[in-house]
Each structure stands twice: as structure tokens, then as C-alpha cells.
Amino acid sequence: MLKLTRKVEYALIALRHMQNKESRAVTNTKEIAEMYDIPLELLAKTLQLMARGGIVDAVHGPNGGYKIKAKLENINMIEFFEKIEGPLGLMDCYFDSDCTQISACNIRSPIQKINDNMRNMFENMSVDEITQ
Amino acid sequence: MLKLTRKVEYALIALRHMQNKESRAVTNTKEIAEMYDIPLELLAKTLQLMARGGIVDAVHGPNGGYKIKAKLENINMIEFFEKIEGPLGLMDCYFDSDCTQISACNIRSPIQKINDNMRNMFENMSVDEITQ
DNA sequence: TTTATACCCGACTAAATTAGTCTGAATTAT
DNA sequence: ATAATTCAGACTAATTTAGTCGGGTATAAA
Ligand code: FES
Ligand code: FES
Numbered sequence: 001m002l003k004l005t006r007k008v009e010y011a012l013i014a015l016r017h018m019q020n021k022e023s024r025a026v027t028n029t030k031e032i033a034e035m036y037d038i039p040l041e042l043l044a045k046t047l048q049l050m051a052r053g054g055i056v057d058a059v060h061g062p063n064g065g066y067k068i069k070a071k072l073e074n075i076n077m078i079e080f081f082e083k084i085e086g087p088l089g090l091m092d093c094y095f096d097s098d099c100t101q102i103s104a105c106n107i108r109s110p111i112q113k114i115n116d117n118m119r120n121m122f123e124n125m126s127v128d129e130i131t132q
Numbered sequence: 133m134l135k136l137t138r139k140v141e142y143a144l145i146a147l148r149h150m151q152n153k154e155s156r157a158v159t160n161t162k163e164i165a166e167m168y169d170i171p172l173e174l175l176a177k178t179l180q181l182m183a184r185g186g187i188v189d190a191v192h193g194p195n196g197g198y199k200i201k202a203k204l205e206n207i208n209m210i211e212f213f214e215k216i217e218g219p220l221g222l223m224d225c226y227f228d229s230d231c232t233q234i235s236a237c238n239i240r241s242p243i244q245k246i247n248d249n250m251r252n253m254f255e256n257m258s259v260d261e262i263t264q
Numbered sequence: 265t266t267t268a269t270a271c272c273c274g275a276c277t278a279a280a281t282t283a284g285t286c287t288g289a290a291t292t293a294t
Numbered sequence: 295a296t297a298a299t300t301c302a303g304a305c306t307a308a309t310t311t312a313g314t315c316g317g318g319t320a321t322a323a324a
Binding site for chain 3: 001029047059064074
Binding site: 177 | 283284286
């Protein structure tokens with residue numbers, strides 16, 4: 001409960017790794033997978049998600065790889081999490097309206113408040129704070 | 133990712149329900165299960181966890197049930213979560229030292245910082261804030 | 265223009281976690 | 295005694311997360 005997924009961890013590791021290189025440099029998946037002992041295919045998927053999300057740029061072909069595209073200080077953690085894992089909420093009822101409990105639930109609004117607090121906390125934190 | 137479990141939700145629902153009664157009153161599992169449409173056995177287990185954790189008192193026998201024991205304003209959400217679900221952390225490496233990544237991980241300390249932030253947030257929030 | 269390298273994508277399987285069930289006991293008011 | 299209730303733990307089912315596989319596309323360089 002309340003844990004980050006591996007995909008998120010792998011994404012952060014990859015970003016931090018790339019951030020320590022000069023901005024022109026391109027890093028391929030294999031390099032990161034080996035260095036941090038991450039399953040190659042899974043890391044690949046994670047990098048692809050970041051590419052789709054505009055966080056990194058993909059360079060195809062030999063000597064290809066990825067490089068950081070976005071300004072990491074402008075991406076907050078909620079955006080980041082949601083790009084990788086999809087909608088985020090403490091309870092399903094936050095984004096999925098057909099949670100069974102919903103009709104009888106007596107704690108819905110306090111839970112929403114906590115949820116907002118949590119989102120706020122992560123929104124006020126940039127990816128850069130973690131990777132730099 | 134970053135979701136509460138049903139057991140936690142059920143526990144909060146039960147507490148809020150009991151809090152709306154006079155302090156002498158005893159509430160049995162069935163009453164709550166029916167009112168909020170919660171699987172009886174699962175709610176039973178949850179209430180047992182709260183009894184073990186000293187949050188509620190159990191009254192055995194016919195007309196038995198539970199009543200709130202602890203001062204809910206003195207129990208913070210981390211204590212509460214951990215009584216019901218066990219140790220809590222954003223990543224396993226927070227409480228379980230043999231996470232494989234740990235040796236190579238380049239984001240360990242920033243992740244710990246976020247984890248502390250999250251714990252702080254929940255520690256500064258009492259159960260009472262949700263159930264009252 | 266061929267080849268090898270690297271990204272792309274979705275379907276698939278495996279593992280772990282969470283949710284829920286069942287069975288049988290212990291406690292106690294009536 | 296009996297019935298109502300909590301207690302305990304093993305069990306199964308469902309869901310989510312983690313990881314794998316196969317077959318593509320793009321492109322640099324020989
Ligand atoms: S239904 Fe969303 S908190 Fe209960
Ligand atoms: S090993 Fe704990 S954050 Fe990477």
C-alpha cells in the first residue's frame with residue numbers, strides 16, 4: 001500500500017543517469033539496464049513511455065538512444081507519475097465513478113481531502129528535485 | 133500505485149460509524165457490514181486488527197461488538213495504517229534491506245526524502261480528522 | 265544498398281499483493 | 295444449554311505489478 005512501482009523507480013534512475021551527461025549525449029537502454037541491473041525489456045518500455053510523454057527524445061538507429069528533452073524542473077511528480085502509470089488516486093472513487101462502496105460510503109469527502117493533500121505534496125515537487 | 137487498501141477504508145468507515153454513537157454503545161460487525169455493504173468476514177478481520185491495536189475494545193458474547201477505545205485525535209495516520217497493513221514505505225528499501233536494486237541505485241537518498249515527506253504529511257493528520 | 269543497431273509496440277506469462285471465504289474455536293448473556 | 299458474538303488462521307480468487315517475447319520500424323555506416 002502507498003508504494004511506488006518499479007517502472008517509476010526505473011524511470012527516475014534513467015533520468016538521473018542521463019542528467020549526469022552533457023546535453024548532446026545519447027544514452028541507450030542497454031547501458032542503463034546493465035549499470036543498474038534492471039531487466040532490459042522493462043526498462044525499454046519505461047523509456048518508451050517517457051518518450052511518448054515528451055520527457056525524453058528517442059534517437060533511432062545505430063548509436064541511438066535517448067536524451068532528456070523536457071525541463072525536468074518544470075515537470076511535477078504527479079504529471080510524471082501519471083505519464084508512466086496512468087491516473088492516480090488514493091481510492092478508485094477519485095477517478096472511477098463506479099466504485100461499489102460509493103453510495104453508502106461515509107468517509108468519501110474526508111478521503112478526498114487527504115487525496116488532495118497528497119496530490120498537492122507531489123505537485124509541489126519537481127522531477128528535477130529527485131534526479132539532480 | 134499509491135492507493136489505500138480496502139481494509140483501511142473499511143476500518144475508517146467502521147470508526148466513523150461508531151463515533152456517531154454514544155460512547156457506551158456497542159456496535160457489532162454485522163450492523164456495519166450491512167449498512168455499508170462490506171463483506172462481513174473481511175470487515176470482521178479488520179475490526180479484529182483494530183482491537184489488537186488497541187483502537188477499539190471488543191465485547192464478546194451476545195449483544196457484543198466493538199466500541200472505540202483510543203482517543204482518535206491522538207492516533208496519527210501512519211500509526212493507523214501500520215496497525216492495519218504493517219510497515220509502510222514508498223519503496224521496499226525503506227524497511228526491507230535486501231531490495232536488489234539497492235547496491236546500484238542512484239536515487240536512494242532523494243527517494244528517502246520524499247518518503248519522509250509523505251510520512252510527515254500523514255503523521256500530522258489524526259484519524260479523528262477523517263472520522264469526525 | 266545491405267546490414268547491424270537501436271527504438272517501437274502490443275500481446276503474453278509470471279509473480280506478488282490484495283480481497284474475500286471458510287472452518288472451527290473461545291467467550292458470555294440469556 | 296444455547297445462541298450470538300468475537301477470534302484465529304488457513305485457504306482461494308481477483309487484481310495489479312513485474313517481466314518476457316516476437317515481430318515490427320528507423321537509420322547510421324560499411
Ligand atoms: S467510496 Fe471513495 S472513499 Fe469510500
Ligand atoms: S533501492 Fe530504494 S530507491 Fe532505489
